[in-house]
Amino acid sequence: RLALPVFASDPLSSVTYATQEVLVILTLGGLAYLTYTPWVAAVVVLLLITVVASYRQLVRAYPTGGGDFEVANTNLGPTAGLIVASALLIDYILTVAVSVSAGVDNLISAVPELNDYRVPIAIGIVVLLSAMNLRGIRESGIAFAIPTYLFIVGMAGLIVWGLGQTLFGDDPVSESAQYDVQAEMTDLGGIALMLLVLRAFASGCTALTGVEAIANGVPAFRKPKAKNAAATLAIMGTLSITMFSGITALAVIADVRYVENSCDLVGFDCTQPQPTVISQLAEAVFGGDTIPFYYIQGAAALILILAANTAFNGFPLLGSILAQHRYAPRQLHTRGDRLVFSNGIIVLAVLAGLLIVAFDASVTRLIQLYIVGVFTAFTFGQTGMVRHWNRLLAAGPTGPERRQILRSRAINGTGAILTGVVLVVVLITKFTHGAWLVVAMMPLLFLLMRGIRRHYDTTSEELAVEDWPSESLLPSRVHAVVLVSRLHKPTVRAIAYARAARPDILEAITVDVDESATAALLDEWDRHDIPVPLRVLDSPYREIARPVVEYVRAIRRASPRDVVTVYVPEYVVGHWWERILHNQSVFWLKGRLLFTPGVMVTSVPWQLRSAAAAKAKAKAKQAPGDVRRGGPR
Amino acid sequence: RLALPVFASDPLSSVTYATQEVLVILTLGGLAYLTYTPWVAAVVVLLLITVVASYRQLVRAYPTGGGDFEVANTNLGPTAGLIVASALLIDYILTVAVSVSAGVDNLISAVPELNDYRVPIAIGIVVLLSAMNLRGIRESGIAFAIPTYLFIVGMAGLIVWGLGQTLFGDDPVSESAQYDVQAEMTDLGGIALMLLVLRAFASGCTALTGVEAIANGVPAFRKPKAKNAAATLAIMGTLSITMFSGITALAVIADVRYVENSCDLVGFDCTQPQPTVISQLAEAVFGGDTIPFYYIQGAAALILILAANTAFNGFPLLGSILAQHRYAPRQLHTRGDRLVFSNGIIVLAVLAGLLIVAFDASVTRLIQLYIVGVFTAFTFGQTGMVRHWNRLLAAGPTGPERRQILRSRAINGTGAILTGVVLVVVLITKFTHGAWLVVAMMPLLFLLMRGIRRHYDTTSEELAVEDWPSESLLPSRVHAVVLVSRLHKPTVRAIAYARAARPDILEAITVDVDESATAALLDEWDRHDIPVPLRVLDSPYREIARPVVEYVRAIRRASPRDVVTVYVPEYVVGHWWERILHNQSVFWLKGRLLFTPGVMVTSVPWQLRSAAAAKAKAKAKQAPGDVRRGGPR
């Protein structure tokens, strides 16, 4: 139940800008074309119903959370799977960029003075979200549920009140109804008109973005996971349709005019920002400067920011699945390296930020890229499902089961065709408006992931054992060397551990970096009767690594069938600055030793007092993406 | 012999701006005060002779290259030593900032169109020098010798030709001679006049900066090191005096007028940059736009850039000495961690860059800070030498030896008093003009270095062995655990090495992250009859580190007197991106294990094919500061 809010914010937030984008395109032809609005909206609703129904099939058939990627990979092959993976990565980045930009739009509609700071505010929100996610906040149900419900209530209130007013003859009138619209395109003949309406429809399809995220998040639902995910889709679909229809209806009733280039609004002061459609409706229904008005602006901005946050949380899960298929670094699949997740969050934030800056936080321009990514995933996903049902049909089921499969296949098939058509429409109509960027980025991601997969495959081959007897051959003897700098507790411990292991040969070595220190060490060594011989290595250039590595190599040359273990005392510290003051030469030395064949490096740790405090602190931290990955298996 | 150019560039380059700074101050009082120029210069020359003679004593008494720091530390105590260390760090940073700014000044005097880009060009030069030094260029004699000799020849030519012209009655006349000077300060009474002349003298003392660097670099000279260093000081001192006197004489003859605020030059277009004094002299003697003119500008700019470069090279040496005294991270004292040297170079570059930006690459303003640092080192150094001679006298020498010591003490004593006076003068007269910044920075560096020393001392105490029997107690048994993910070559090698070590208990563990993979592993393990038992650890959250650490802790709890060795197969790769794809979880796991008492971590490396290529490449590289630290001991 609590999963609804987490996943609902992405799709529900789309309604705040979908209607707007339809108007933006239609007004390019002038006021007259706004009459097409209801028709365009109706087709979008039909598509929404189809796609939601499609995805309900998908989540029931593939409940492990692979979503469109898994469906495409399993049913259409790895190449299609990679295409979908690239599309979903684009999807996530654009979810952040579009949602944050739309959120800022709504903020500015409430406080127009902020308009000069659009881009900085947007970047600031991205930075804030990254910081929160790097810290690893829990995607806790409550925190996410409240804004989502507030938004639903707000929209419901707006639509009900507005329609109510209309019913009683007091139609709400938007502030932009007074302005005439200067058409950017004139003399629209048949083809051009159809293209314009198609473009508007393609823009309206932005209302569907977010549905795919639920399929990627099935593991996070309570059991029975697939059933709950399907139910959530249904609820969310109903809400979306209702809100989108309601908002569009109100926009038509209130005669909202929203254009791409605000100077085309004749009479409007185009140094001022255009208020968003949601904002204009709230102003028309409740009056500007009222509590409901600011409530709606706030709720809209909040749900958009939540939608952006879902991308930060869903990203590690997508990475985990891709890593499982070896398209991404392995450790994304296993928890434990917070560093990699953090890197993913940073990459996501940086790319989203770059897009926001490059497109000036303009929702209209960013939408073009968004839709390409989302609808690529839609189309391949639905097509994969059709293949899936075909496979099941080939097994020869009969009766009600067969009818069920046929029905499911029909739903997915319709979805695939329709979304495919929209994808083509979007690519054609929006290519020059920015879609080219996505068309360029997707192959790059594709090649990167394929390259990673190739590397892992090549390495696997290189490392596969062929000659078992020779690989498992034991070394004849173990020659242990303990690295000594000073005779203190860590050294004594290393010697004790080395002796306990009872190697065939055991000796201690020290590098002569400082004559007086070396002489003192030899003296102490004698005085305390250490039962291990101490050898002094010369170091003319006062370095530590080279003499040790050369000595170890000499041992190996003299006895190639022996293995050498180098015992290196290592400080375990609590603070980052302590790491700078200790251990640095050790790090360098270990790296050099690891390049030498037939050598093992044993770290004998000594925990400094500061380390204990750090240990206690480290236990408490939460890793990013915990909730989304589902609880324990 | 070749050491002269390397160390000479810093002190010799000072003459390009010293005369200028004297004029800048005197002209504040108006044209009339330029008559004091020869007197101020004469006192500067006297001080230069004294300081050079002083340093000749110092390098002979302390030939290990500790310079002023070592003298102060040994003779005046650690607090004084730390003060000098802080001052020298400031010195190095300002050497870069001042030299680069002065170099850019000379470039702009030749090409005035560049004036708008002063600061970017200066920053660019700093970045270039950093990059070259990070790469680790050899401070090769030839590359440094040529520009230095070119500069000496150029200056000699300028001075000789100019004086020659004067001798024959054809005095050179500077381009600024035509402008009257608007005085910034009027009605200069007795005290104010004296203060102005003192300020001018303090600025002129900038001619001494760089002498101290030779004392810090004695190890780089050929044997006999001290003698050669002393000889170099003498030669360099003579050259400095000659050039400074000559340039100042010419400046007086040619009636050069150089002011702080260029709009004070009545009639001068103050949107244009003032040409430097060297530039004006070259123009007056040879004519502008002639080959000698550009030659001199080029040679001046070149030697200034070389002077900045010496700071980048001398810095690691200073760091090494400070590290030896535990005032800086230990690994600065031993070669082998290029990373730390690189960090030092970056810090130096960043701080110099910040100063250049903050003070707008203005030599006049940066000089204020420079002199405080250099003269603090001078004063403490000379005072330390006086103490040094007192100590030697207390031993009761007689005859010629005693006279020698008395004479040396007199030289150093005079030097100490004079430089101390200058230091006080500079602090008083220039405090508000920027010296306060240095006065603030030095205590910070002092506290930082003292903090580092304290940390090392505390850690030493913590680690000193007190209870020998209990510290050297051997563990009863060795319990070896081999970490297995897949059954490939690295795993087989780890098992072989672990078996060779013949531990009391040996087992393999794998973490169940992926059920199918784990099942396949168990199957292979049986099929190949691996003689080590394999245990599967559950991992409900799909992490690797936690189950392993908990298992190891459980072993230790059950048998506290055993030591546990964890064998971790590790990939050794050649490319940075390969590191991202492998080893990341290993890194995390090792860190967690090292926090657990009674545990050793043994890395069993597997060198991938790409590692061999990287190994060959790594051998060839030169580390920064190699030549300066002297060859093999």
Ligand SMILES: [K+]
């Ligand atoms: K929607």
Ligand SMILES: [K+]
């Ligand atoms: K969305």
Ligand SMILES: [K+]
């Ligand atoms: K999305």
Ligand SMILES: [K+]
């Ligand atoms: K000088």
Ligand SMILES: [K+]
């Ligand atoms: K200098």
Ligand SMILES: [K+]
């Ligand atoms: K210097």
